[in-house]
Amino acid sequence: MYEALTTQENQASAVIDIAQLSLTFPTSDGDVHALSDINLLINQGDFVSFIGPSGCGKTTLLRVIADLERATAGSIQVNGLSPAEARLARAYGYVFQAAALYPWRTIARNVALPLEIMGLNSRDIEQRVRHNLELVNLSGFEKKYPWQLSGGMQQRASIARALAVEPDLLLMDEPFGALDEIVRDHLNEQLLQLWAKTNKTVVFVTHSIPEAVYLSSRIVVMSPRPGRIHDIIDSDLPRERDLSIRETPEFLALANRVRDGLRAGHSYDEVA
């Protein structure tokens, strides 16, 4: 009775439920423990950032959620389903580090790509493309090819493409990593507005402390060898925030805690 109730509750709020999850890659030099004993619960409407140095498994964890990698032990549920089932149900939109736009498709046709695969009719496709390009401020660029756009615009187009699927869950793998500081700030602001508007759940991989603290409602600090969760920090910053919040003592305190976590989990002697 009690158990049934908690499961029901979990299904209502938990979008991602990860328990004792591990992932090892066999290599010629022996096994690489990419992820080790990960426990994490992500609720509907959370903005969760994975932060950590390279090799801490943050991208791998995101790829496990997206069913682009398979865990070797432990359990993971996405919307109460296995990642494979969730992927087949098109439960999430995925934004890659590179915009990964198809160069032979115009921006509009790139955004239309997942919709064509889902088999939507052309009127719905057209309407969704227009709406999502508007959302990322790319109206008027429909007929351009990716190479005609700046890096930031390309990444915005790839976000529009992920949103076009209308997923409740957005998985983003260092989407702004290759962009300059000013563009990144701007896109961070836009992303926050989007999150506030749509109440989507966002899982966001980054290696930038200010970005993680500015965006997230929860910050998962990870450390390498083996990839594991070092600390989970709940942010008490208000949901509505703008860039000026980065000067406040609360923000700096959070940033310091993340930095301390990264330092503690990082074995510097291994870094040349």
Add this chain to the structure above:
Amino acid sequence: MSKTPAKVGRAAAWLPVATVVFGILLLWYVFAVVLNLPWEKSVATRAGTSPAMMSMVENTMRQERPVLPAPHQVVEEIINTTVKKKITSKRSLVFHAGITLSSSMLGFAMGTLLGILLAIAIVYNRALNKSLMPWIIASQTIPILAIAPMIIVVLNAVGIQGLLPKAFISMYLSFFPVVVGMVKGLNSPDRSHVDLMHTYSASPFQTFFKLRLPTSLPYLFTSMKVAVAISLVGAIVAELPTGAVAGLGARLLAGSYYGQTIQIWSALVVASVLAALLVMIVDLLGRWVNRRMGLARNDNAAAGAH
């Protein structure tokens, strides 16, 4: 103003080509003199005369059956057998080129199709990759000259004659670069592009038509350029050992039977000009497809910069 750099660029592009052509012609004349001079000398010895060196050198340019015909002799022969002959004449090089071209084009089309199909099979089936690829490579190590008569004899025995046997030999040569290029092309999408399809739960069919095929097209056209040139070689080779009476290969063979070196060389030159034209046509087709796909960024970028 904006056109000046383009014109300069074009002139600069022609200059090296013209220099090379000039160099080749010069070398050709030198070799024609060196190679044809012994004949002039032996004629003079037999006649018991001793003509001046210069007149002997001059004569090397107008022999009837020179070891190496001079370029102007070849050009003259080509003009005589193309524009000055009716196309239907057995002596017209256009007629012979047309025959070779038709079997070569049929073979090229079949080879390209076969190459694409084999590449798809190889990319989508790991077992086929291991079992088929060695055979495909081995097929190209067999001298085509050895296998061509057998193909023709075998096909003749089952009642296939005319264009098709020659086209088969053309196909035998031309499918190979297409397989190799297309396998590479179909495997060339970025990891993230493939992952993207995976996140959409796209079917293998959708991944093929929306990702792998468009990505492979530039590779396809590159290998088709190689394939179209060797398909012509295949058709010519197919005409050599089979006693064909028409076609550039038959022309080469007849020329060599009767020591008509000028005829051989003019057929050779026509064959290579034809090959160059075919490669250019495939190249233009490839560029056109690239432009249609929005990939021709250099043209547009240059236009946008002005």
